[in-house]
Amino acid sequence: MATIRFGQHAVKNAVVFLQTELSFALVNRKPVVPGHVLVCPLRPVERFRDLRADEVADLFITTQRVASVVEKHFGASSLTVAIQDGPEAGQTVKHLHVHVLPRKAGDFERNDSIYDELQKHDKEDEDVPSKWRCEEEMANEASDLRLLLS
Ligand code: AMW
Numbered sequence: 489m490a491t492i493r494f495g496q497h498a499v500k501n502a503v504v505f506l507q508t509e510l511s512f513a514l515v516n517r518k519p520v521v522p523g524h525v526l527v528c529p530l531r532p533v534e535r536f537r538d539l540r541a542d543e544v545a546d547l548f549i550t551t552q553r554v555a556s557v558v559e560k561h562f563g564a565s566s567l568t569v570a571i572q573d574g575p576e577a578g579q580t581v582k583h584l585h586v587h588v589l590p591r592k593a594g595d596f597e598r599n600d601s602i603y604d605e606l607q608k609h610d611k612e613d614e615d616v617p618s619k620w621r622c623e624e625e626m627a628n629e630a631s632d633l634r635l636l637l638s
Pocket of ligand 1: 515516572580607
């Protein structure tokens with residue numbers, strides 16, 4: 489099966505729901521909230537500073553497009569858009585990615601707790617596949633989003 493590189497991972501095309509000239513978007517195997525997706529440059533650079541201007545433009549135009557669709561599709565009314573740029577900022581996958589997280593009233597008791605969750609959600613279970621979502625669930629979500637973006 490065809491794959492696309494996401495840092496140290498080779499992710500199946502089935503979980504990728506959008507590809508542009510310079511970027512791609514995939515569903516998350518361990519979402520912090522429903523609809524938590526990732527937008528990445530196709531070139532597997534580690535840090536934000538490593539992107540060329542055309543890659544920054546494409547990445548953010550793609551993020552804007554994806555963010556609008558996931559906010560609506562997951563019945564949210566706001567968004568958290570974040571980059572953990574470097575290990576001290578919580579980055580585990582050494583391939584720059586923008587986190588897009590649909591937000592709803594009351595989703596966290598303390599609104600900014602989402603940043604604590606984001607920082608730790610994939611650390612403990614990084615090597616525990618049983619804690620990840622199943623491939624079928626991820627592929628179904630990607631298929632719905634692909635349709636909405638087509
Ligand atoms: W980082 O902590 O590097 O800012 O975020 C990495 C993100 O990538 C996490 O949200 C994690 O759940 C997700 N992730 C890691 N590997 C995969 C994968 N193979 N498929 C989908 N999502 C992944």
